[in-house]
Amino acid sequence: MYIYPQTFNVHPEATATEKEMDSYLFLENNGVEYIRAEHDEAATIELCESVEKIINAKICKNLLLTNRQQTDFYMLLIPGDMPFKTKYLSKQIGSARLSFASGEQMTELLNVTPGSLTVLSLMYDKEQKVKLLIEKNVFNDEYFACHPCVNTATVKFSTSDLKDKVLPKLLHEYTIVDLECPEDEG
Numbered sequence: 001m002y003i004y005p006q007t008f009n010v011h012p013e014a015t016a017t018e019k020e021m022d023s024y025l026f027l028e029n030n031g032v033e034y035i036r037a038e039h040d041e042a043a044t045i046e047l048c049e050s051v052e053k054i055i056n057a058k059i060c061k062n063l064l065l066t067n068r069q070q071t072d073f074y075m076l077l078i079p080g081d082m083p084f085k086t087k088y089l090s091k092q093i094g095s096a097r098l099s100f101a102s103g104e105q106m107t108e109l110l111n112v113t114p115g116s117l118t119v120l121s122l123m124y125d126k127e128q129k130v131k132l133l134i135e136k137n138v139f140n141d142e143y144f145a146c147h148p149c150v151n152t153a154t155v156k157f158s159t160s161d162l163k164d165k166v167l168p169k170l171l172h173e174y175t176i177v178d179l180e181c182p183e184d185e186g
Helices: 018-029 045-055 086-093 103-110 119-124 136-140 159-170
Strands: 035-038 060-066 073-079 130-135 143-146 153-158 174-177
Touching (some): 045 143, 060 143, 086 130, 103 119
Parallel strands (some): 130 174
Antiparallel strands (some): 060 073
């Protein structure tokens, strides 16, 4: 993977897609200082590991889930290195049989494609059809990193700005969940 050897604290007006620019402008308009790194496509958390070393921050894993009837949708933010087991989440939110939403549903609800899902894509969910779930450990690090609605760039900003500036402006209440495996199950 090629990662540009520097990070930037301004957006790339000439080369950014509309979704990417929306992300940068959302951050800037809400007083969030960020740095960004451009890189080859990084659609999986494994591909993001190289980016994490450059920006010195962990990138959050983002999952779009739905119930069996596909009537309820959930965006889950979880530390990238944490395994995800649906049974722990299902019990906490009272929704059995969670599965991954389709790429079409992701595009329809949040204007992003698989591999580009990010908390910032909630700015496109004006009808608040997607419920936001955040694993408690996401808030433990000093910095938060995610894609700006495209998987060829990553932004890093303070976790306090995530809590105090980004989440309130996305107009989505969120639920804190605990997805750490009990000791007896490893």
